[in-house]
Amino acid sequence: GAGVSQSPSNKVTEKGKDVELRCDPISGHTALYWYRQSLGQGLEFLIYFQGNSAPDKSGLPSDRFSAERTGGSVSTLTIQRTQQEDSAVYLCASSLEGINTGELFFGEGSRLTVL
């Protein structure tokens, strides 16, 4: 597609439920990033996929969070047993692998509300 696409754009769930958030990066971009944007907290790095390398999971806040990237394209961020503190906007970005210009292309985000 023309840009990074994320779905759903809004998700309201009950505490304890599992949620899946999807990211479809720009075609040809082999690097993919997940960030979390919480009120007053800025953008918090979660996980980074680059090509066929092992993902950098150093930002995942707990073992309830996981992410996959299938076929080097679409990625799914899964949050198990959601808690109220998981409420945030989850942003996905992609970039060209090996072109370390610092330019990330962001989607509009998935807003998660945990009741």
Add this chain to the structure above:
Amino acid sequence: GNSVTQMEGPVTLSEEAFLTINCTYTATGYPSLFWYVQYPGEGLQLLLKATKADDKGSNKGFEATYRKETTSFHLEKGSVQVSDSAVYFCALRPFTGGGNKLTFGTGTQLKVEL
């Protein structure tokens, strides 16, 4: 570790006023520095960048100079417009490793009024 500190918002200005949004960073070596902008209802997009000390990044009338001695990268614009209303994020990319993994500040909301 790496970190970025931005001035808190919101910043409210009248149209044609001068803008400064302060940004300082902590990092080892010589990181690259960036300003990203998030317009209402849109994803973040790169506004400008600088990759070494004393470099000036510029775009759309915005400028920022990489100051190694003060570890700063303040964003400036001489005359803001209503269309500049957005949230501005300062960010850094480490000198080595991590691909395009960026560390962001908390963001500063700018509101420009007529």
